Amino acid sequence: MQISPELKNILHTPHRVAVFSHRNPDGDAIGSSLAMKQYLETYGHDVHVLLPSEYPEEFEALPDAADILIWDTQTEECKQVLNKKNLFIFLDFNALSRIDRMGEYIRELPGNRLMIDHHLYPELSAEFMFSQPEASSTCEMVYRFIQAAGDVDRITPRIGKCIYTGLVTDTGSFRHATNARVFRIVADLIERGTSDSEVMDMIFNSQKEKHLRLLGHCLNNRMEIYPEYNTALIWLSKKDYEVFNIQRGDTEGIVNYLLTMKDIKMAAFIHNQPSVVKISLRSKGDLDVQAICKKHFNGGGHKTASGAHVYDSLRAVIEKFKSILPEYKSQLVGQP
Ligand code: 5GP
Numbered sequence: 001m002q003i004s005p006e007l008k009n010i011l012h013t014p015h016r017v018a019v020f021s022h023r024n025p026d027g028d029a030i031g032s033s034l035a036m037k038q039y040l041e042t043y044g045h046d047v048h049v050l051l052p053s054e055y056p057e058e059f060e061a062l063p064d065a066a067d068i069l070i071w072d073t074q075t076e077e078c079k080q081v082l083n084k085k086n087l088f089i090f091l092d093f094n095a096l097s098r099i100d101r102m103g104e105y106i107r108e109l110p111g112n113r114l115m116i117d118h119h120l121y122p123e124l125s126a127e128f129m130f131s132q133p134e135a136s137s138t139c140e141m142v143y144r145f146i147q148a149a150g151d152v153d154r155i156t157p158r159i160g161k162c163i164y165t166g167l168v169t170d171t172g173s174f175r176h177a178t179n180a181r182v183f184r185i186v187a188d189l190i191e192r193g194t195s196d197s198e199v200m201d202m203i204f205n206s207q208k209e210k211h212l213r214l215l216g217h218c219l220n221n222r223m224e225i226y227p228e229y230n231t232a233l234i235w236l237s238k239k240d241y242e243v244f245n246i247q248r249g250d251t252e253g254i255v256n257y258l259l260t261m262k263d264i265k266m267a268a269f270i271h272n273q274p275s276v277v278k279i280s281l282r283s284k285g286d287l288d289v290q291a292i293c294k295k296h297f298n299g300g301g302h303k304t305a306s307g308a309h310v311y312d313s314l315r316a317v318i319e320k321f322k323s324i325l326p327e328y329k330s331q332l333v334g335q336p
């Protein structure tokens with residue numbers, strides 16, 4: 001990664017900065033945003049992090065998480081803050097549609113734009129673009145951005161905690177998308193005082209009783225397996241949302257359980273959120289679920305983890321999902 005003299009100049013001159021990440025923010029979205037905020041503050045920038053929707057409760061423990069502005073619930077305050085900004089930073093997404101109305105609101109606002117992201121096929125335009133689909137996470141890229149700026153010494157344990165959060169969550173606890181570089185970054189963060197066990201505890205030992213009961217319900221009553229396609233599905237209805245009082249982040253990670261079955265190559269989670277039907281697809285091996293999500297559901301993401309949302313009935317989306325499986329049979333079952 002290389003930082004141009006022009007961008008370096010911007011970094012070294014205090015700006016009024018808005019840092020954005022995507023709807024339904026995950027650990028990488030929040031971690032990268034808060035890490036960037038704290039890094040920029042070391043240069044005297046005035047920084048706000050803005051998200052379209054609320055973030056999962058476990059990330060409340062991250063430094064400065066309490067200062068994040070949420071467009072859905074604080075729209076007026078967000079607008080007032082945004083009107084004063086002159087540097088806009090997009091982290092962990094690459095199309096303005098991923099920040100919904102906030103994207104429309106800032107489209108015409110004056111100021112420089114910087115994007116740092118690891119999703120495929122960027123669609124937004126920015127003066128400064130860092131797009132690396134091969135990166136494990138946006139947090140990895142933020143670390144390398146800080147490194148390219150010659151500032152690794154500015155990485156405090158607080159910043160390290162945020163970066164480590166995205167590394168852990170986007171690699172499924174270092175099970176995929178890792179490489180030697182990722183582990184070197186982790187080693188460096190730990191040497192700089194980041195407590196890895198504290199982050200693991202924050203993410204994985206913060207479940208509530210209702211999470212485990214919901215997981216049990218999904219695995220026992222809502223799981224369907226299609227052995228002829230090495231595919232498995234979990235679905236949740238609007239009624240399930242009410243019965244289990246499902247809220248932000250409560251369904252995070254459920255889809256991954258399906259991939260723990262030996263022969264399952266593709267896992268789907270289709271659920272009826274209050275206003276849309278949301279699809280999550282995951283794969284192991286070589287199958288490109290991003291291509292499937294894009295072609296059939298107008299979604300996006302990564303090769304092994306992608307998602308989409310559809311304005312249709314739950315039943316219709318499940319039927320459509322099942323109907324496309326034959327098209328991928330050879331990839332799912334491998335060559336005979
Ligand atoms: P998840 O299934 O965890 O919601 O998302 C997996 C990946 O797919 C994420 O990288 C996310 O950016 C992408 N993704 C999720 N939902 C959508 C969507 O509605 N549209 C697009 N284009 N990408 C999505």
Ligand code: MN
Nearest residue numbers: 028092138170
């Ligand atoms: Mn990410």
